Amino acid sequence: MKKFALAGNPNSGKTTLFNVLTGSTAHVGNWPGVTVDKREGVYKKSSEPVSIVDLPGIYSLSPYTPEEVISRNYILDEKPDCVINIVDVTNLERNLYLTTQLMEIDVPVVVALNMVDMLEKNGDKIDEKQLEKRLGLPVVKVSALKGTGVEQLMEVAIAQSDLKRKGETVLKECDINHLISDVERALIGHEIENSLFHSIKLIEGDELEIKMHPATVKMVEEFKKTFSNQLFGNDLEALIADARYRYITANYSPLLIKKQKGIAITPSDKADRVLTHKWFGIPIFLVILFGMFHLTFGEDFLYLSKIFTLPTLEELGYADNFGTALLACLYDGAVFSPGVILFNLMGLITETLFGFITDVIANLGASPAIVSFVGDGVLGGLGGVLSFVPQIVFLLLLLSILEDSGYMARVAFILDRIFRKFGVSGRAFIPMIMGFGCSIPAMINTRTLADEREKTMTIRTIPFFSCGAKLPILAAVSGAVGTFLGVDGGLISLCMYVLGMTVAVISIILMRNTTQRGEISPFIMELPAYRMPSGKALMIHLWDKTKHYIQKVFTVILVSTIAIWFLSNFNWKWQFLMEEVDGVMVNLRMDESILGSIGMLIQPLFTPLGFGSQLNSNGWVFAVAAITGLIAKENVISTFGALAACVAGGMVATEEGVSEVLAVMGSVGVPLTQLWPAMIAFIVFNMTTIPCFAAVAAAKGETPKGKFKWTLLFWLASSFIAGTITYVVLSVWWTAFIFVAILVAILVGIYYNNKRLLKKENKNG
Amino acid sequence: MKKLSEFAIGESGVVKKVTAEGRIKRRLFDMGVTPSARIYLRKKAPFGDPIEINVRGYELTLRIAEAECVEMEENV
Structure with missing residues (x-):
């Protein structure tokens, strides 16, 4: 072919x-x-x-x-x-x-x-x-x-x-045409194919060519000694690039007959006047960003329920059947945004379908252990992740629209100055925003960053932009703590988002001045004209982003949920721990399970963060939740659900996991006044630690050679430090001053160290 | 002699010399910022940096630091 x-x-x-x-x-x-x-x-x-x-x-x-x-x-x-x-x-x-x-x-x-x-x-x-x-x-x-x-x-x-073609060049009329033919002849003498291309690249001083044809380089160097051009001296690379453009302007450009002379103001330019405006550019961007997340994650679309009093379906007297459940995907006391509707629909489909499969297996007379394995281990885990897929794909679609329309390049343009202060270029912001949706496509997107250091830093900070799967942790734990403190849980969640971004900024500054030292990459970039994204191209780009995500969901996450099921339902003697209570299979002895014993083993590690040894015998549940979170962040709250059944006794069915968390909190036997800082530290830990396995796999593929193990270590360190600070400050408020002082001291240290290095450089140079 | 970095919004001129080195120089040339290319400074980002220029019929953005390497002939 x-x-x-x-x-x-x-x-x-x-x-x-x-x-x-x-x-x-x-x-x-x-x-x-x-x-x-x-x-x-x-x-x-x-x-x-x-x-x-x-x-x-x-x-x-x-x-x-x-x-x-x-x-x-x-x-x-x-x-x-x-x-x-x-x-x-x-x-x-x-x-x-x-x-x-x-x-x-x-x-x-x-x-x-x-x-x-x-x-x-x-x-x-x-x-x-x-x-x-x-x-x-x-x-x-x-x-x-x-x-x-x-x-x-x-x-x-x-x-x-079918025809053979010899290379041709537009450089025949420029000053160095003799050199080109001399070098080409030498290369032909060495029986080298594509002699014209290689000879020109060699004259340009191209690194790859110099390595390939060391014998012929001398010829070019000899020539350079005697050659001097009025404009470029003996910089042949510049001379050639210039000669190409000169030839193009002289011979090809006149073939394009423009109706309007000079620089025309296109509709694209008019749009740009507003979108990248000196004052409004950044606020408009923030509004677009908010709108994007509102469309994807908003539980109260356009805040309609704040404006009108909207009754819940129960209040409207709907019967509890499938039709109502379907309707509840779109509306229940508030109109849901498209992303949430997709999430609900997918959840309903998987729940119904998987419930049906489990019933069929049970009716076929399978043992309760097998039914539980298929229902909870395989399908339960898969369903939890699958319901996220349409929502994430929807977010990626919105991002693709922004990208294809040409707006993302402008975002990099308007934010470059701010980001450069921290040590990365404006382009790094795009993968970071994507991190709010899912870390995997965000990490894949770092391919657009040319500079290795910038890429490494971006990949490391992406998990701090709390992804969609961490939302349940935020909602449940913030809700539980909020109930106790009498504060709106949403407010706590918002603070957590801000905290995640703050950790990202601080770690970028620290990395840029220590391990990832170096110049910020150049920012010479085309701003393509705004274009209506075409459906076809949009789908291609969307699929590029989605396919990695789907692959990881079906491989890494599926395998690991099965593993978790085994570890949490068997003890070291391979005895099955589930038993039947009121016709439902429950595991009330999870503390005896393999996972439980691992949790107890590592529980002391979390002592500085407040959810370690001080939580007595039931504290291992937090350690276990942190481990299952490594596999997929969705697991954290479902683990709480399972553990609540175990430690608090009996099943606690609930909305958004708030009561599970409260049950677990109540069971540890520590006064809630002492416990809530640990709970917040628990959120912070989960937000800043190693992301889920699937994202780790993505990071492994994208980080430059040798940086991966340090990246893992970085995540562990950042989560322990951030979690500890959170716990200590929330427990004893005035310690905040100590941590601020330490941070200032580090920054001052960096400042003087940079000055010293700069001096050294100047002396040497 | 004026540098591109000193241009005001709406000002245009012709490139005289590119003094950058290494990959920045190569990148500027590849993108068409070569001597005798006409440049129009379209706009500046919030905070005045980077800048957006029109060169060879398309829009290009570069930082002030990079624009400092582009020497211009004014009012040509």
């Missing part, structure tokens, strides 16, 4: 074109060794099917980003039969800059001129026949979005792939 490669700038419509070409055959993998998506698919509409590889979006073939290296290595080493270079005609000069590099490789290249319809809508024109002639490459007009011109493009590409 022939294989074609798709190459082009980011935002040129490459992924959309790829999807039009390959349709359902597309699949996404990783390029070997790096975390950059590799999309492959098959084009079937021609007489012979063609395999198509979507190269990462790039601006150049220089060796500075992994995307650029992947693309050039693919074209040079894998030798595709044809390269389809997608060119956004509304952004002609910069797109053709890449074309002038691609044409130097000995491979057939076809230019797919995209967005001509957009161009013509503005009243502009492009002379594509002339462009074809001047480029020396076939040019085909396409609209990736509408799918027009695609078949013709493939016909031309297939015809081209």
Whole structure:
């Protein structure tokens, strides 16, 4: 099968074109060794099917980003039969800059001129026949979005792939054309393929080429000694980049006839005036952010129940049946937001379905142990996680809309200054916000960060942006503590969110000044024009984000919930601990279980956080909840439910886990006045510690080499420190001053240390 | 001689020289900020940094620190 490669700038419509070409055959993998998506698919509409590889979006073939290296290595080493270079005609000069590099490789290249319809809508024109002639490459007009011109493009590409093509360059007229031909001749002497491409890259001083052709480098160095250009001296890299653009402006740009001269004010610019406004930019962003979370997690959509008095379904006299349960997914005393409705519906479906399966198994005469294993161990755990899936996917959809519309790039733009103060660029904020939904796609998103240190710090702080699965912990424990203190539980939750972000900021500052020292990465970034996101492209991007999440849910979490079931229902002698009470299987002897004994073993570790040894014999439940939380944060409250049954005796069925937590709190035999700081510390611990297994697996895949074990250690340290401080300060309020003093002392220490290092540097430099 | 970082909103000019080094230089060149390119300073972010410029018909953002490496010819 022939294989074609798709190459082009980011935002040129490459992924959309790829999807039009390959349709359902597309699949996404990783390029070997790096975390950059590799999309492959098959084009079937021609007489012979063609395999198509979507190269990462790039601006150049220089060796500075992994995307650029992947693309050039693919074209040079894998030798595709044809390269389809997608060119956004509304952004002609910069797109053709890449074309002038691609044409130097000995491979057939076809230019797919995209967005001509957009161009013509503005009243502009492009002379594509002339462009074809001047480029020396076939040019085909396409609209990736509408799918027009695609078949013709493939016909031309297939015809081209049968021909041999020698590399051509636009640098023939510049000062160094003799050098290029001399170096090329030397490389041909060494029997090197793609001699023209390699010779030009070698002259540019490209790191990869210097390693590959050490013998020929001397030639370039000799030349540099005698050469001096008026503008660039002997900086040949700059001279070549400049010569490319000069050639493009002189030969290709005039083919684009614009109706309006000068810089036009497009609708996109008008939108931008408001959205990135000096004063309103940041407030508008905060409103959008709030709206996004309200749509996903809001239990009271548009706060309608605050405005109108809305009765609950029970008050309306609805009977307790399935129809009512279905209705209760949408409304019950308050209208739910779309995300919550999805969550409720999925919960209802899984509950009904899994309940049915369990009944069937029970009726088939399976032993109670098996029924409990299937019902609680496998399906219960799966259901708990599954009900989150639609809600998280919904949040990811909203994020994809913001990303595809071009707004996310603006967010990085308006926030860069603030974030730089802390030590990361504005781009790092996007994965952090995603962390509020789910850490897994957020960690995957750190791929967009070029700088390794920035990436490491971002991955480490993502869990502090409390994810959707931690919401039940917050709701239940804050609710329970709030009931005791007479404070609104929601207020406590809000404080916890703020606290998580504060821990994130402090740890970024500390890391930037200690282990992750270094310059903040450059921020030279395209701000793509605002665009209405197309449904197709949106779905592709959404799936890219979702697939990792779903994979982890069905592998890591499923396996671990089963493991937890075994550990909590068997003792070390492999005796089954569940017994039947009023026709329901309950485990009232969890303290004898393997999990219980592990909990008791590590219980003293949590003493500084207030939920360790001081909680006497029932304190192990917190340790166990913390362990199950490592597997999936959803487990923490369900563990409380199970443990409440065990330690407080009997089942306590409830809304949002508040009463489970209260039951457990009541059972430890410590006055609540002493216990509540420990409960808050428990939330803080869970928010800042190692995230769930699935997120840990994602972090392992994304962190740079050798940083993973330190990342785990970092999470452990941060949660113990943050939890301890919370417990101590809430128990004895004036200790707050001591901790503030310590923090100030550390910051002052860092400041002076930086000054000293700077001086040293200046002396050496 | 004026640097791009000293431009006011709405001001435009032509690049004379790029004094950056290493990957910042390469990145600026790859993105089309090369001598003789016409640049229009579209806007500044809240707090005045980074800035948004129009170059070669598209919008590019860069920090003040990076714009300091771009020497401009004014009013050309």
